[in-house]
Amino acid sequence: METHAPQYYPAFRCLEGRCPHTCCAAGWEIPVDPATAALYETLPGPLGDRVRAFWEIDPGGEPCFPLRGGGCPFLNGEGLCHIHIKLGEEATPLICRTHPRFCYEYGPLRERGLCASCPEAVRLILGEDLVLTVSREEGSPEDAPPLLSPLLSARKTALALLTTEGVSLGQKLQAVLLFANEVQVLLDEDQPESIPSLCRFYEEEFPLLEQAALFLRPPVLEKYLELLGELAILHPHWRKLLAAGKGRQGKAAPPPPRMGERCAAYFLYRHWLRGVWDGDVLTWAEFTVLGTAISSLLAPLHPEGFAEVFRLFCEELEHSEENLAALQDFFWEKGVLPEFFSLAAI
Ligand code: SF4
Incomplete structure (x- = not known):
């Protein structure tokens, strides 16, 4: 599929513990996608017990980590994720691995970008004029919408x-x-x-x-x-x-x-x-x-x-x-x- 992205897009790196406004405490519940939920269901040991003790089903019927004190219950005092530290990034929910990136599809076109709710994304967005790069990615393109x-x-x-x-x-x-x-x-x-x-x-x-x-x-x-x-x-x-x-x-x-x-x-x-x-x-x-x-x-x-x-x-x-x-x-x-x-x- 033809893919557009701002030129700064690949330069993004999460600030992790140095982030002044971490998204893990932005007041959003953390949705847990089905593949990660399946991993957590059988996760052994105390971390598995803790993950299962914390998650809830949201009003839409999806599992999520509800907020605790305004943030994710797995955020530690140094602004780092306990699941990430113990099991690696791949064991965190999909939203944690992808935020602040967004991706929209319009038939045969995919557009990627960084969401400006993240301070590091803002630094990149305001740091240079918007120049779009065009590339091709795997995907099953649909017909182009008329508009x-x-x-x-x-x-x-x-x-x-x-x-x-x-x-x-x-x-x-x-x-x-x-x-x-x-x-x-x-x-x-x-x-x-x-x-x-x-x-x-x-x-x-x-x-x-x-x-x-x-x-x-x-x-x-x-x-x-x-x-x-x-x-x-x-x-x-x-x-x-x-x-x-x-x-x-x-x-x-x-x-x-x-x-x-x-x-x-x-x-x-x-x-x-x-x-x-x-x-x-x-x-x-x-x-x-x-x-x-x-x-x-x-x-x-x-x-x-x-x-x-x-x-x-x-x-x-x-x-x-x-x-x-x-x-x-x-x-x-x-x-x-x-x-x-x-x-x-x-
Ligand atoms: S807001 Fe951005 S820089 Fe800060 S923790 Fe989240 S993704 Fe990382």
């Missing part, structure tokens, strides 16, 4: 808008929104065959928005901080950060050079092709702007700055299909695009 080709072309154009020289981050994000809106109109009118010519137009001409027509930004930011506070929240410090952001009157510090663009490129790469299945790309352009704008707004309030707020945003939102679906519904129902042009003006 795959036009939406791949459109994503390439949207990513290129983020690398345009001589315009601000805000203007780039607004251009992505303008473009995504036009792609969405063609999708809604069942004219995906017109997307390549739209891409060519945007590749020749960078669109600039009339700034005077924008909504006032502080109330718009406040509204979206409020919305994020109403979603399912993993960590109380995220809730506190959202609350603190409301007092900033929309004063965002522009992110360090190129970081805002790389953050936005991460969101577009990871989510845009969801539109292959449901014909919605505008939501994911809006989500891109939301993540970049909120990370910029809250960065001055966090001692670790933009990179850590971006990580927290991803940890709270991208690991929860419930939160993503709630945002998608809100964006669809409320027609939020005009507000997002203001939100993008970083």
